[in-house]
Every structure is written in C-alpha cells, then in structure tokens.
Amino acid sequence: MAASQADYKDRQFIAVIGDEDSVTGLLLAGIGHVTSPPDSQKNFLVVDGKTETSAIEAAFESFTTQRKDIGIVLINQHVADKIRYRIDTYTAAFPTILEIPSKEHPYDPEKDSVLRRVRRLFGE
C-alpha cells in the first residue's frame, strides 16, 4: 500500500498525445511541462500526418511506463486507433488513459474503451 501511495502522489502532470490544435488548446490551459535539462522531457506529443506510429507508441510507452510523474494521459481518439492494441491491453491504474475527440475526428462512443468495458459487463 505504501508503495502504491508513493506511486500516485508524484503523479502531478497531465500528458497529451494529439493533433496540433488539441495540444495547443490544452497547453493554453497550463498543463504543459518540460522537465529541467539535460533530460528536458515534454509531457506532450504533437501528431501530424508525418508522425510515425512508432513515435506515437514510444511517447505512449514513455508517458505510461517510464515516467512516474504523469497521472492522466489524454490521447486523440484517431491517434489512439493507430496504437489500439496498446491501449486495449493497458490495464494499469496509473496513469489513466482518456480518449478525447479531435478537430477533424469527432468522438465515437463505439471506440471508447470505457464504453467497450460497459458492453462487456452487460454481456454484449
């Protein structure tokens, strides 16, 4: 219990993986953080047409596994689709993954991992 408490107490940042407008809007709200040098790790990744899936996966891995200061990972739903296998097999309590809509891809409840869990619970 003590270990898990220490685990969540340090998680004070919200990370974002998304398109430029999503990231800009959320950074305007004041959640952006760059750690002190020499690491200078950002807690966001701007994804555009040229971003490789491996880069998205690496950022997801970094935010969820390597970094211990992130409590929520926000990810655009269309970006999450690219690494769906990673999202669906992610079961840790912290950080929490939340899929958010983007400018060009509206929120689709069919793909939402929480609503898929609901369907599983009710046996569909």
Place this chain on the structure above:
Amino acid sequence: MDQDHIDGLLERYLYLLHDYTSLREELTALQTGMYRNIARANFAAERGMRFGQDYYDDRMQACRRLYISCQSRGQTQSPSESQNRKSPVVLSGITTSFAVINPAATVKDSEADVEASNLNPPPSSETEAEAESVGQAAIKPTNIEAPSVPNPSSGTGIDAQRERNARAPVGECTDSPPPMAKKGTAASQKPNDPLRWFGLLAPMPLREAQAQGVRAVEQVIPRLASLNAEMAAVEIEVRRARKRRAKADAGASRLPLHGE
C-alpha cells in the same frame, strides 16, 4: 441476497455511466468551442502565422497540476453525492479521485485570507462592541469568519481546491514563491501564462480558447478520470458477486445429489 447485491451494483454502475456520458458531451462541446476559437484566431492572424507548436515555450512549466487521492473504502457508500438515490451499495477496495489545481491560485487565495484576517483581526467581545460603536459592523463577523469555518458540504480536500480554482481568474498562472517568502517578491513573480507564448496582445478568440481549455482541464477531465476509476471498481465488484452467486448456485444444485 446475492442477486439484490448485484442489482444494486448494476444500478450504481448505470448512474455512473450516465454521469460519464454527460461529462463526455460536456467535454466534446468545450473542445468544439476551443477548436473553433483557435481556427478563428488563425484565420485572423497575420499572413503565415499559426498559433501552434512553433510558438511553444521550450521551458514551459505546468501551472495546473494534478492531485490524486486514494481512500480505502469499506463502508456503505451512497450511490451518488449529488442526487437522492436509493439502495446504498457496499463497496470494498480503494476510491481514486482526481483533481486539477492551480497552485498559484491556491497560494494567492490563502494569502488573501491571511491579509484579510490581518486587516480585520478576529473580534473579541470587547473589540466587537468597540467596532459597533465606531460604525464598522458591516465588514465584520461574516467576512472574517467565513474562511476559517469549515464547510461541511464542500469538504476539506479536493472540493475546497476546486472552489478556490473556480474563484481564480481564468488562465492566470504565476510562478509564485512559497507562501513564507511573499513580501517584497512581487517583482520576482514571473508571469507564466501560456498566452504570452503568442505575444503580448493575444487575440480574443485565443483567450476564449484558453478559457474553454481551462474549464475542460479543471472541471471535466479530472471528473472523467475519477468516474473511469470508480466504474472499474464497480465492474470488479460485479464480477466478484456474480462469481459468488455462480458458486452458490453450483453448491445448491449439488446438494440434492448428495441426499440421494
């Protein structure tokens, strides 16, 4: 007995699901407004300028931070805090709640409280009588005592922080010093408002986008994360209860066989 318990859990789960879907709608509406405002700002900007990653500050520091609290829960819990719902459900395990706080606003708020109490010291019966005689009664008891009286409905932890954040101006972030070293350090307070990345005179649509982003980050996203955690906990409870019921059913069906 088991069936009633499962029904109670599922009822609670459906209420949580309802809250989740309504929060989702709220988040979608906020984000739609945010995207529209960013698009308007980009449209009205000088030729070639785009409010995006080219202007991000590489040394940015988060001025809204997450606060996670976990409480073990073994007691009866009412299905909802806000609505009158029947059949309380017993849940075991841990309740996780998320909140986003603006430490600068919290510090300012506490400073304001301290200053208020310094300006208006708590009235003793003598000073009260004196003040009344001078005619200052209007600024006394309620204003002074309000910060110190615990509000049972708001709670002390996350709810109180949310209230403070709600009172703080939108988008205002300062790298505030610790509360101990506050006097004479006003000049050292470095403005950390992300709007400054885009120049001193940020366009109005961008300010509106910021306000919507702040609302999403402070009021919707932490509640969604908390609901997600709570729904996961109820799911585990339901599965356990179903397993217990299945075992009980299997045991009951075996009993007549033993009797024969």
